[in-house]
Amino acid sequence: MRALALTLALTAAPVAAxxxxxxxxxxLILPAFEELAEDSRTLARAAQANCDAQSGALRAAYGEAFDAWIAASHFRFGPTETDSRAFALAFWPDSRSKTPKALAGLIRSEDAGIKDPAAFAGYSIAARGFYALEFLLYDPQLSTAGTPEYRCALTRAVSTDIAATSQAISADWQQNYAAELRAPGSRYQTEDEITQELFKALTTGLQVLDGMRLGRPLGTYQKPRPDRAEARRSGRSLRHVLVSLNALEPLALALAGGDADLQEKIAAGFAKARTKAEALGDPVFAGVSDPAGRFRIEALQQEVKDLHILMREDLGPALGVAAGFNALDGD
Incomplete structure (x- = not known):
């Protein structure tokens, strides 16, 4: 991935503070959202060409666009938060199964409003985004519910909406927010505030890996929750962990700046986590219900926890910032 290719460049040529x-x-940021916009346009075109849930081209385009979102999703501030765009792209976790209910309701009523992109943009976020499209492409019930014609229209509506939302985020970064982040001004008063925003994006990304992508399916030893694994219908649960690790590493290395020792620790930590993830061979974390499989997934989770500790105890103080509050911290 593009983010991984940048890792060596940022390590070899650290930038001044x-x-x-x-x-x-x-x-990192602008290329990530440009890639998301480009891959989402390809997804929308693929849906227009062939909206069948079994279409190999459509599923491949879906996977590429979803990868791009996961790789960019830790930059969850500014343009991604405007108009709840992040939730419109990725309504997860969905603990109350709102997405399948919303999609089933649309299919049952054959709501004609989905054919108007402007109108569809105002529909419930539960019926929009990558997780909704996963149901339409991979869920045994919803991928065959209703008439083929309506399912096709709905698949195209969701794909077009993903593309429009992604392009809006990318354009907003290019035209407005990039300048805000490059130098103190109206939004950020000091360089430290900007650095803290970036550091918080990194630590929040690691929290999502630990507590959500791994923690949700792990549940407890007495009650594992394999059905809570992210994107399990499309077999992407483990893939999302790897894509996220590969995207977070260049950010961590860049933030470490010219501290070669700290960069070495960070690279080693990510390498250990990546090695454990690649060795799992369990794409949907089904092994959480098996003692041996669970131990290996918990070992991966521990590597992510160790990375989070490294960022909090070494990188944060080196930058002179703290992670700060984020939405995952609760009340």
Whole structure:
């Protein structure tokens, strides 16, 4: 992935502190959202060409666009938060099964409003985004519910909406928010505030890996929850962990700046987590219900926890910032 390719470049040529935010914005953030916009356009075109749930081309385009979102999703501030765009792309976790209920309701009523992109953008976020499209492409019930014609229209509506939302995020970054992040101004008063925003994106991304992507299916030893694994219908649960690790590492290395020792620790930590993830061979974390499989998944989770500790206890103090509050911290 593009993010991994940048890892070596950022390690070999650390930027000065005054250029940190500008470098991260130009080399990591903008390219991530440009890729999301491009891959989402390809997804919308694939749905127009063939909307059948079994279409190999459509499923491949869906996977590429979903990868791009996971790789960019830790930058969850600014344009991604405007108009609840992040939730419109990724309504998860869905603990009350709102997405299948919303989709079933649309299919049952054959709501004609889905054919108007502007109208569909105002529909419930539970019926929009990558997780909704996963149900339409991979769920045995919803991928065959109702008439083929309506399912086709709904698949196209969701795909077109993903593309429009992704393009809006990318354009907003290019035209407005990038300048805010490159230098103190109206939104951020100091360089430290900008650095803290970026550091919080990193630590929140690791929290999502630990508590949600791994923690939700692990549940407890007495009550594992394999059915809570992210994107399990499309077999993407483990893939999302790897894509996220590969996207978070360049950000962590960039934030470490010219501290070669800290960069070495960070790279080693990510390498250990990646090695354990790649060795799992369990794409949907079904092994959480088996003692041996569970131990291996917990070992991966521990590597992610160790990375989080490294960021909090070493990288944060080196930057002179703390992670700060985020939505995952609860009340």
């Amino acid at each position: 005054s250029e940190l935010s500008s470098s991260i914005t130009g080399k």
